[in-house]
Amino acid sequence: MSCVFNVVDFSSHYSPHLHLHLHAHSQITPPLLSKRAINRFWNCNSDSINHQTPRFVKMQSNITSNSIPTPIHTFDSELNKIPHVLTVAGSDSGAGAGIQADLKTCSARRVYCSTVITAVTAQNTLGVQGVNIVPHDFVQHQLNSVLSDINVDVVKTGMLPSLSVLKVLCQSLRKFPVKALVVDPVMISTSGDILAGPSVLDGFREELLPMADIVTPNVKEASALLGDLPIKTVSDMRTAAKLIHDLGPRSVLVKGGDLPNSSEAIDIFYDGQEFYELSSPRVNTRNTHGTGCTMASCIAAELAKGSSMLSAVKIAKRFVEAALEYSRDLLIGNGVQGPFDHLLALKNINQSSYRQDRFNPNDLFLYAVTDSGMNRKWGRSIAEAVKAAVEGGATIVQLREKDAETKDFVDAAKVCLKICRSYGVPLLINDRIDVALACDADGVHVGQSDMPARLARTILGPEKIIGVSCKTPEHAHQAWLDGADYIGSGGVYPTNTKENNRTIGLDGLKEVCKASKLPVVAIGGIGMSNARAVMELGVPSLKGVAVVSALFDRECILTETRNLQAVISEAALLTQ
Numbered sequence: 222m223s224c225v226f227n228v229v230d231f232s233s234h235y236s237p238h239l240h241l242h243l244h245a246h247s248q249i250t251p252p253l254l255s256k257r258a259i260n261r262f263w264n265c266n267s268d269s270i271n272h273q274t275p276r277f278v279k280m281q282s283n284i285t286s287n288s289i290p291t292p293i294h295t296f297d298s299e300l301n302k303i304p305h306v307l308t309v310a311g312s313d314s315g316a317g318a319g320i321q322a323d324l325k326t327c328s329a330r331r332v333y334c335s336t337v338i339t340a341v342t343a344q345n346t347l348g349v350q351g352v353n354i355v356p357h358d359f360v361q362h363q364l365n366s367v368l369s370d371i372n373v374d375v376v377k378t379g380m381l382p383s384l385s386v387l388k389v390l391c392q393s394l395r396k397f398p399v400k401a402l403v404v405d406p407v408m409i410s411t412s413g414d415i416l417a418g419p420s421v422l423d424g425f426r427e428e429l430l431p432m433a434d435i436v437t438p439n440v441k442e443a444s445a446l447l448g449d450l451p452i453k454t455v456s457d458m459r460t461a462a463k464l465i466h467d468l469g470p471r472s473v474l475v476k477g478g479d480l481p482n483s484s485e486a487i488d489i490f491y492d493g494q495e496f497y498e499l500s501s502p503r504v505n506t507r508n509t510h511g512t513g514c515t516m517a518s519c520i521a522a523e524l525a526k527g528s529s530m531l532s533a534v535k536i537a538k539r540f541v542e543a544a545l546e547y548s549r550d551l552l553i554g555n556g557v558q559g560p561f562d563h564l565l566a567l568k569n570i571n572q573s574s575y576r577q578d579r580f581n582p583n584d585l586f587l588y589a590v591t592d593s594g595m596n597r598k599w600g601r602s603i604a605e606a607v608k609a610a611v612e613g614g615a616t617i618v619q620l621r622e623k624d625a626e627t628k629d630f631v632d633a634a635k636v637c638l639k640i641c642r643s644y645g646v647p648l649l650i651n652d653r654i655d656v657a658l659a660c661d662a663d664g665v666h667v668g669q670s671d672m673p674a675r676l677a678r679t680i681l682g683p684e685k686i687i688g689v690s691c692k693t694p695e696h697a698h699q700a701w702l703d704g705a706d707y708i709g710s711g712g713v714y715p716t717n718t719k720e721n722n723r724t725i726g727l728d729g730l731k732e733v734c735k736a737s738k739l740p741v742v743a744i745g746g747i748g749m750s751n752a753r754a755v756m757e758l759g760v761p762s763l764k765g766v767a768v769v770s771a772l773f774d775r776e777c778i779l780t781e782t783r784n785l786q787a788v789i790s791e792a793a794l795l796t797q
């Protein structure tokens with residue numbers, strides 16, 4: 222064993238537990254460790270009681286805390302290092318738990334996740350219909366492939382279906398030490414099916430738990446690990462946490478989600494010195510399949526990013542709580558226990574209002590841009606103005622509410638979105654990416670001094686529409702490079718709506734249109750008198766006109782929009 226340990230580079234691989242283990246079993250003494258490794262090893266745990274949120278109550282410990290500082294899981298300072306969790310677990314065909322839950326959790330928490338599959342289960346929301354155990358030598362093969370190549374920060378274990386699989390895992394962890402080991406002692410599925418037998422239980426107690434940085438049993442698993450010790454109260458959970466800690470893991474999280482008759486989900490975290498009671502509101506939902514796997518992989522993900530153990534546990538609890546809350550009414554499968562949505566993204570898909578097309582350049586044809594000052598002047602709400610414009614034939618709407626309070630802006634945007642969706646008209650938000658996200662608008666329009674389009678694209682994702690204001694061919698080229706969908710170009714004519722706006726004229730517009738790889742909408746001083754001239758420019762990339770005052774600074778928005786529609790439609794027909 223010691224010859225294996227002698228090849229370990231202590232400055233880059235860090236598992237406090239493996240180090241302790243190593244001191245006990247090999248001849249390596251602390252002076253042989255690099256200064257950096259020693260510093261990291263004895264770094265104080267930054268989670269003191271002062272940092273706790275009120276919902277996480279530190280409990281009195283029976284153990285007098287001594288002055289030995291607790292190591293934290295620090296993260297190598299190499300720039301651009303991607304945090305990496307390896308999950309060693311079973312596949313769940315229903316994708317609520319197991320490997321699939323781990324992958325979704327790590328993606329949601331922005332951590333790379335590799336997988337070693339220990340068993341393939343046939344499973345759905347009704348239960349487990351079949352289990353096919355992967356031979357232990359092939360589990361070892363997978364472990365070797367990943368650990369020998371990709372720099373793993375944290376290993377998280379789930380279903381370990383046989384003692385031989387557990388043993389090859391322990392061997393690999395000794396050969397390839399990692400920064401932390403998170404053990405979710407999966408034994409019985411939530412549907413009551415046995416996923417690991419008694420010999421595995423012995424393996425947990427004797428071999429795996431002593432190597433673990435944290436073990437995360439639920440009440441049933443904690444009881445099984447302790448020879449069927451009854452656990453019925455929070456006080457029992459605390460006793461169990463202490464007894465499991467005595468088996469060797471550095472920390473224990475006993476999850477009380479299954480305890481009956483409580484409006485709260487209470488977990489007990491014990492790090493060998495202090496007990497912490499972590500409580501969250503119990504979410505009343507059938508969609509809880511995979512919460513254990515998710516909790517453990519989220520802890521692993523946070524450790525991989527450099528969190529202390531207590532922080533990682535707190536974040537994981539919040540993450541699970543938020544995902545359950547978001548998913549409480551999701552209907553996936555016909556069984557009693559459904560999966561939940563780790564990425565908080567599935568709900569809109571079912572809405573009848575979901576837009577089918579991502580972006581159609583022809584939507585730029587008659588582009589209505591609102592103005593709160595004009596609406597105030599004419600005594601109408603944003604929603605009334607938008608409704609009149611879409612009824613009159615506006616093909617896209619932008620809410621340009623420069624002086625609205627954020628809350629009012631979001632509220633109005635939600636109402637306008639409903640109106641626009643009912644007409645199949647996209648709704649964009651001017652400048653405010655946050656408002657667009659909050660109301661799930663179809664996209665944003667940004668100018669040269671607003672949020673850069675490239676960044677807006679990263680934040681909003683691939684499906685949202687992004688428009689960029691461009692006065693020059695260079696702007697247009699950059700907008701294309703940045704992943705925009707269209708450009709707005711102007712001011713074509715002088716305007717009173719936007720202060721200090723440089724007029725580029727029809728010639729400037731033509732130059733931009735010719736250079737642009739993206740569809741263009743013209744803006745600035747456009748109305749009934751000059752829209753035809755703009756449309757007759759005859760450049761293929763020019764798709765329409767964007768108008769503020771000629772629609773909204775008028776008594777009847779509906780009539781003005783209809784009239785402008787007629788004029789530009791006629792011009793478009795003539796120039797085809």
Ligand SMILES: Cc1ncc(COP(=O)(O)OP(=O)(O)O)c(N)n1
Nearest residue numbers: 652666667668669690709710744767
């Ligand atoms: C379609 C369209 N084109 C241009 C603009 C102007 O955007 P920006 O330059 O960011 O100026 P503000 O509108 O924010 O004052 C636009 N809004 N829409």
Ligand SMILES: Cc1nc(C(=O)O)sc1CCOP(=O)(O)O
Nearest residue numbers: 711712716718745746768769770
């Ligand atoms: C919002 C805006 N952007 C412009 C640009 O040149 O980029 S001109 C403009 C105002 C357009 O209002 P109206 O239709 O009332 O002239």
Ligand SMILES: [Mg+2]
Nearest residue numbers: 652667668671
């Ligand atoms: Mg702007």
